[in-house]
Amino acid sequence: MTWAGPDRKASGVPAADPPRRGRPGYDQQTVLRRAVDLFNRQGYDATSMSDLAAELGLSKSALYHHVPSKASLLQQALDEALDALELALDAASSDPGAPAYDRLKAAVRSSVTVLMTHLPAVTLLLRVRGNGTVEVEALRRRRAVDERLTALVREAVREGSVRADLPPDLTGRLLFGMVNSLVEWVRPEGRYDAAALADAVSRLTFEGLDARHER
Amino acid sequence: MTWAGPDRKASGVPAADPPRRGRPGYDQQTVLRRAVDLFNRQGYDATSMSDLAAELGLSKSALYHHVPSKASLLQQALDEALDALELALDAASSDPGAPAYDRLKAAVRSSVTVLMTHLPAVTLLLRVRGNGTVEVEALRRRRAVDERLTALVREAVREGSVRADLPPDLTGRLLFGMVNSLVEWVRPEGRYDAAALADAVSRLTFEGLDARHER
DNA sequence: GTCTATATCCTGATAGAC
DNA sequence: GTCTATCAGGATATAGAC
Numbered sequence: 001m002t003w004a005g006p007d008r009k010a011s012g013v014p015a016a017d018p019p020r021r022g023r024p025g026y027d028q029q030t031v032l033r034r035a036v037d038l039f040n041r042q043g044y045d046a047t048s049m050s051d052l053a054a055e056l057g058l059s060k061s062a063l064y065h066h067v068p069s070k071a072s073l074l075q076q077a078l079d080e081a082l083d084a085l086e087l088a089l090d091a092a093s094s095d096p097g098a099p100a101y102d103r104l105k106a107a108v109r110s111s112v113t114v115l116m117t118h119l120p121a122v123t124l125l126l127r128v129r130g131n132g133t134v135e136v137e138a139l140r141r142r143r144a145v146d147e148r149l150t151a152l153v154r155e156a157v158r159e160g161s162v163r164a165d166l167p168p169d170l171t172g173r174l175l176f177g178m179v180n181s182l183v184e185w186v187r188p189e190g191r192y193d194a195a196a197l198a199d200a201v202s203r204l205t206f207e208g209l210d211a212r213h214e215r
Numbered sequence: 216m217t218w219a220g221p222d223r224k225a226s227g228v229p230a231a232d233p234p235r236r237g238r239p240g241y242d243q244q245t246v247l248r249r250a251v252d253l254f255n256r257q258g259y260d261a262t263s264m265s266d267l268a269a270e271l272g273l274s275k276s277a278l279y280h281h282v283p284s285k286a287s288l289l290q291q292a293l294d295e296a297l298d299a300l301e302l303a304l305d306a307a308s309s310d311p312g313a314p315a316y317d318r319l320k321a322a323v324r325s326s327v328t329v330l331m332t333h334l335p336a337v338t339l340l341l342r343v344r345g346n347g348t349v350e351v352e353a354l355r356r357r358r359a360v361d362e363r364l365t366a367l368v369r370e371a372v373r374e375g376s377v378r379a380d381l382p383p384d385l386t387g388r389l390l391f392g393m394v395n396s397l398v399e400w401v402r403p404e405g406r407y408d409a410a411a412l413a414d415a416v417s418r419l420t421f422e423g424l425d426a427r428h429e430r
Numbered sequence: 431g432t433c434t435a436t437a438t439c440c441t442g443a444t445a446g447a448c
Numbered sequence: 449g450t451c452t453a454t455c456a457g458g459a460t461a462t463a464g465a466c
Binding site for chain 2: 041042043045046127129131160161162163164165166170171173174175177178180181182184185192197200201203204205206207208209210211213214
Binding site for chain 2: 458459460461462463
């Protein structure tokens with residue numbers, strides 16, 4: 001069974017694909033993308049390689065021709081998410097001379113953007129519980145990201161631009177808790193694009209939802 | 216097989232336990248509590264009944280003497296969470312004459328309180344993906360709760376007390392996304408109690424984190 | 431209430447033919 | 449690249465002795 005499906009290419013980026021010769025079959029990117037989608041629908045642990053094979057219209061063995069293990073699929077997805085998050089955070093805090101307030105706002109915006117552009121991978125990352133070495137390592141990297149974000153909030157409080165009547169750690173957790181909660185319902189083909197969501201989160205968190213703060 | 220299970224009662228209430236006679240063993244509440252804790256640490260699907268038996272220091276068969284199935288443990292926990300959430304929402308919106316703004320604020324506060332007092336059960340609920348009938352039914356009830364909360368936000372926007380430059384559905388999702396994100400890090404023995412957290416969430420969301428809004 | 435032993439099915443992963 | 453057949457182990461759950 002072939003199923004053809006030259007619907008390959010780096011997920012998300014609509015780049016031109018190099019022409020393929022010979023038997024089509026699946027390429028790794030497509031397998032990974034479909035796998036991550038299934039993991040997000042059913043949960044990683046609840047998804048068996050049989051499920052994935054069925055989803056792809058393959059036998060389990062054929063699937064193992066494309067993929068060395070179930071954990072490797074998880075690993076690739078988590079790496080994608082973490083690479084993107086770390087990169088976005090680097091960019092947001094690139095100018096150490098800028099006010100922490102601006103850098104924090106930039107971090108919120110770029111976090112939302114990464115969350116949207118790498119939605120499946122980030123969704124998977126945010127659900128990792130720490131079972132197995134792949135998940136443990138991912139949690140380690142994620143904690144590092146969280147700590148950089150918290151440090152940013154702390155700086156902004158110190159410079160006086162963010163309210164100081166709440167502990168900065170708490171403010172940071174709640175702020176990025178709201179950001180991360182987007183993965184629970186946002187859909188790429190949905191009503192809101194990354195910019196609109198980044199704007200909404202930014203307004204809600206910085207200005208509040210009280211009508212008196214409306215601008 | 217015992218299980219019985221008419222031992223309902225608002226779970227979570229740290230009432231004094233009736234003195235036990237005869238062979239100690241485990242009572243159902245304890246088994247359920249330990250099970251839910253383990254489910255939350257490892258994930259429901261990643262936790263086997265062997266894991267749970269080992270955690271309790273029992274054999275698998277002895278465990279099945281206390282519990283009819285793995286799914287029943289899940290069911291009880293999800294029911295506990297949903298019962299508590301629905302009840303809290305009823306109370307928060309009990310006075311239809313009160314301004315929607317006040318009812319919304321009350322709903323936020325009581326949601327945080329329920330989340331804290333029934334933390335393990337609510338955590339489990341928020342991670343359910345819809346695998347199996349137990350989870351599907353829980354998701355159905357959860358969606359109903361979400362819709363009532365969204366309706367509350369919509370009302371508050373209509374009465375002019377909550378900012379109208381964002382779609383009410385979006386505001387509601389972000390607001391309760393922040394609330395729900397508490398389960399990711401909050402611990403009952405931690406620095407913050409329910410009242411402090413409810414206060415922090417309320418301030419952050421209604422007033423914003425900008426220092427200019429600090430009161 | 432707890433145990434050992436077992437039934438039945440499914441898991442991730444592999445071997446080797448086509 | 450895909451298949452059928454298979455492996456060793458683990459899953460939920462049960463039977464029946466003590």
